[in-house]
Amino acid sequence: MGHVHVLDHPLIQHKLTHIRDKSTGTKEFRELVDEVAMLMAFEITRNLPLQETTINTPVMEAKTKVLAGKKIGLIPILRAGLGMVDGVLQLIPAAKVGHVGLYRDPETLKPVEYYIKLPSDIEERELIVIDPMLATGGSANDAIHSLKKRGAKNIRLMCLIAAPEGVEVIKEEHPDVDIYLAALDEKLDEHAYIVPGLGDAGDRLFGTK
Numbered sequence: 001m002g003h004v005h006v007l008d009h010p011l012i013q014h015k016l017t018h019i020r021d022k023s024t025g026t027k028e029f030r031e032l033v034d035e036v037a038m039l040m041a042f043e044i045t046r047n048l049p050l051q052e053t054t055i056n057t058p059v060m061e062a063k064t065k066v067l068a069g070k071k072i073g074l075i076p077i078l079r080a081g082l083g084m085v086d087g088v089l090q091l092i093p094a095a096k097v098g099h100v101g102l103y104r105d106p107e108t109l110k111p112v113e114y115y116i117k118l119p120s121d122i123e124e125r126e127l128i129v130i131d132p133m134l135a136t137g138g139s140a141n142d143a144i145h146s147l148k149k150r151g152a153k154n155i156r157l158m159c160l161i162a163a164p165e166g167v168e169v170i171k172e173e174h175p176d177v178d179i180y181l182a183a184l185d186e187k188l189d190e191h192a193y194i195v196p197g198l199g200d201a202g203d204r205l206f207g208t209k
C-alpha cells in the first residue's frame, strides 16, 4: 500500500497558513506556493540514491557521495500544478517536465483530459505528479493511469492539500504510489471543494474566477 507522508516541517506549515488565508492576494499566493513546493521537494528527495565517488579536497583524497543519477520527471497537472513546478526545479534543475492537461467538469466533477506531452523515456524516470489539490482524487487518478498506460513505473504524487476521499482513491487505485502532502484536511463540501482547503487553487494562482 502507498504511504501518505504529511510534511509537517514548521516552515511548510507556516507558509501554508498564509496560502489558505483568503486575504492573501495573487502575487503573494504564487510566491508562497513556489516556496512551499521547494521545501516539499527537499523532503520528497530525501531517499534519492547516492553513490560513492573520490575527490581531492585541498587537504587530501576523500571518498564522498554524489547523487546516483536517477532520472527525474516532473508532471504538473494543468493548470494549478504549474504553480509548483519552478519551486521543485530550484532543487532538481535537471528534471524533465511533462504536462497533463485536465480540468474537473463542474457538473459531473469528472476529470476531462485535454492535453498530454511527456518526456520520451518516462519508463526510466522517477516521476513526481504535481497538483496543489487532491479533492475527489479523480484528476490525479486519471493522470496516473494515463502515465502508467504510457509506460511509467515509478510515480509519486505531491499535493499541497488533500481530502481523505482523494487519498483513499489513490491508495485503492495506485497502491504503488506514495503521496506527499503539506496537509490532510477534514473533508469535501457539497461542491467537492476541500474543507477548510484554500479555495480554487488555479483561480488563486492565475487570478481568474
Ligand SMILES: O=P(O)(O)OC[C@H]1O[C@H](OP(=O)(O)OP(=O)(O)O)[C@H](O)[C@@H]1O
Binding pocket: 077, 078, 079, 080, 081, 102, 103, 104, 105, 111, 131, 132, 133, 134, 135, 136, 137, 138, 139, 140, 166, 192, 200, 201, 202, 203
Ligand atoms: O481531485 P479532484 O476532485 O479531481 O480535484 C482536484 C483538481 O481540481 C483542480 O483543478 P481544476 O479542475 O480546477 O482545473 P485548473 O487547475 O485548470 O483550475 C485541482 O488543481 C486538481 O487538478
Ligand SMILES: O=c1cc[nH]c(=O)[nH]1
Binding pocket: 080, 133, 135, 192, 193, 194, 195, 197, 198, 199, 200, 201, 202
Ligand atoms: O478545494 C478544491 C477542490 C478542487 N480544486 C481546487 O482548486 N480546490
Ligand SMILES: [Mg+2]
Binding pocket: 080, 200, 201, 202, 203
Ligand atoms: Mg481550478
